Amino acid sequence: MKLLVIYTHPNHQSLSYAFLQEVIRGGEDNTHIEEIQVLDLYEELFNPVLVFNDTKRRRDMHADPELTRYREQLIWADKIVMVYPIWWGRPPAMLLGYIDRMFASGFAYRDTGGLFPEGLLQGKSAVCISVMKGPAGYPLLWLNNAHKILMKRALLNFVGIKKVKFFEFGSMESPKGKHKEKLEKVYRYFKAINH
Template sequence: MKHLIIFAHPSEQSLNASIKDHLVSSLSGEHEVEIRDLNQMQFNPVLSQEDIAGQRRGEVANDVKVEQKWVRWADCITFVYPIWWVGMPAILKGYIDRVFSYGFAYRYVEGQQQGLLTNKQVVIINTLGKSHQEYQTLGFDKAIALSVDSGIFSYCGLTVNAHLYLDRAERATGERVVGWKAEIETLYAKQ
């Protein structure tokens, strides 16, 4: 299976980086793996007027073409990022804005939206500061599922296999991190 990992955290010493690195090492033996580290790549997240005009003509910038090539290549796309302000980091939101463009990720036919990224799986792995229970009580989990799982990925035709919330990440013990990594390994072993 071809696994594309989209990583959006500025620190290579973060829990997110540790999760990404573990995922890469556990998948690499049996699968093809490509990592797109948006911060390391210095991906430009700004959707410009030039980008919008190009999308309307069916043209995208060269950096976007490269990313779309990787999305096409992948059987499974995993997004690893922290939840900041009940959402994804700006660099990842900009990646979605620019890469998941009209005509590539979705289109409208006779007024009906069609997702174009079918036959691909998505896994989302998020770290968050609050407990998952706090997110549920506040309704944040539903807001994230609606805006990300449904509003982006399902909208584009992708199948969301799992959305993992690694809660209280800033206070995670070594034992807890080991447990999360084992959970991730089990999830991917089922694919």
């Protein structure tokens, strides 16, 4: 199994970065995982801004030479792991900009003329690991599960990724946030997965 880990936080002293380290540690201790690639969007200075004009057309986005290496990573990966904070009830704009640019028609999906497109990233799975200041039940009770619906139904399922696992950790700025237990939970998951 090949893991692509997309890390989206501007600070390497953050709790999100600690979760990234546990993903890597668990993956390295798992004999089913043959290789791990980490894409740090902020460190990479990834440009999340969509540009369409006379020379840069939307219909050509799937072949944008600037994004070749990122497309190759997505094709290469069996499992796509996203590690990010929840800000304003959703992932950072940097991650959503990455998705805007990468999930292009002709690469991530193909219109079929029907109600739904054909997802071209079928056979892959995804894991979303997110942390937030608010309590764990906040997204479900106050936001009608908007974060999970966005990530699973609107984005990942749309491009053919049907198997999506969530670790949505709340109260992470509290000293009672059980950080150690949550970090250990992520480590154990990645140490044990076999598909």
